[in-house]
Amino acid sequence: MMVFKVLQLLVLCLVSAVSSTNRTTFVDFVSTCLNGRYQKIKPGPEADLFNQCKPWKDRSCCTQETSEGLHTSEPWLNFNWNHCQQLSPECSKHFIQDLCFYECSPNVGPWLVPVNMKIRNEKFMHVPLCESECTNWWNACKYDFTCLPNWGGGKGFNWTTGQNTCPSWSTCKKFSEIYTSSSNFCETVWNYSWKVVPETEPCMHIWFDGSTGNPNDKIALEKAKEVANSLIG
Ligand SMILES: *[C@@H]1O[C@H](CO)[C@@H](O)[C@H](O)[C@H]1NC(C)=O
Ligand SMILES: *[C@@H]1O[C@H](CO)[C@@H](O)[C@H](O)[C@H]1NC(C)=O
Numbered sequence: 223m224m225v226f227k228v229l230q231l232l233v234l235c236l237v238s239a240v241s242s243t244n245r246t247t248f249v250d251f252v253s254t255c256l257n258g259r260y261q262k263i264k265p266g267p268e269a270d271l272f273n274q275c276k277p278w279k280d281r282s283c284c285t286q287e288t289s290e291g292l293h294t295s296e297p298w299l300n301f302n303w304n305h306c307q308q309l310s311p312e313c314s315k316h317f318i319q320d321l322c323f324y325e326c327s328p329n330v331g332p333w334l335v336p337v338n339m340k341i342r343n344e345k346f347m348h349v350p351l352c353e354s355e356c357t358n359w360w361n362a363c364k365y366d367f368t369c370l371p372n373w374g375g376g377k378g379f380n381w382t383t384g385q386n387t388c389p390s391w392s393t394c395k396k397f398s399e400i401y402t403s404s405s406n407f408c409e410t411v412w413n414y415s416w417k418v419v420p421e422t423e424p425c426m427h428i429w430f431d432g433s434t435g436n437p438n439d440k441i442a443l444e445k446a447k448e449v450a451n452s453l454i455g
């Protein structure tokens with residue numbers, strides 16, 4: 223995995239340096255989108271983005287249509303969050319914000335690893351999520367219900383009907399009975415896409431005010447430098 227990532231970055235840098243006149247700063251190298259069903263090839267401005275995805279509109283990997291779709295078409299990417307019962311509105315909001323990050327964030331480049339799925343060829347892993355973000359998400363969801371801790375790739379669910387339902391051997395329980403802590407929830411639910419870290423460490427925000435820029439730009443940049451340094455050193 224690591225070797226692939228390093229090679230990928232190296233190739234990216236070389237290709238960029240040779241074939242593109244637009245890439246002038248290191249920021250451009252981390253300005254990439256996850257290779258998935260709905261993400262754009264490269265991040266760029268959108269006239270507007272729907273509702274909760276708005277903060278990403280100045281530099282986005284999602285189109286306006288995608289940003290609206292993820293709010294309004296249930297289930298998005300065919301995965302039903304309401305497999306036990308309807309999630310509470312507050313909890314849904316947090317999952318929608320997480321989806322906005324998934325579809326729109328231009329800052330996941332340094333954490334991408336290849337996967338072989340219908341809906342994407344890459345996923346991000348161990349992206350540092352600020353502890354406060356996770357705590358808020360957890361507090362909104364801890365009394366909601368699920369039957370499986372790890373929703374990653376929909377694995378383990380029963381897909382007989384074409385949509386994920388709880389396998390017959392499982393039981394719907396409160397999140398607070400399924401997960402051992404807020405961090406355990408945030409990290410497990412999407413198969414370790416997130417790694418919860420204290421605010422004192424560089425970490426991502428999924429809720430932010432886009433009018434003052436994207437606070438995650440510098441987090442991705444730092445990580446990219448770290449990866450680049452590991453190439454040299
Ligand atoms: C460079 O930027 C121009 C104008 O913004 C754009 O039309 C062109 O597609 C870009 N080229 C690449 C390789 O990104
Ligand atoms: C979680 O990710 C690992 C590594 O990519 C993969 O092997 C595993 O199948 C995934 N598990 C689930 C439940 O998606």
Ligand SMILES: *[C@@H]1O[C@H](CO)[C@@H](O)[C@H](O)[C@H]1NC(C)=O
Pocket residue numbers: 380381382383388389390391
């Ligand atoms: C999966 O769902 C189908 C249709 O509802 C059901 O007949 C089957 O027993 C289920 N299997 C498991 C393992 O849940």
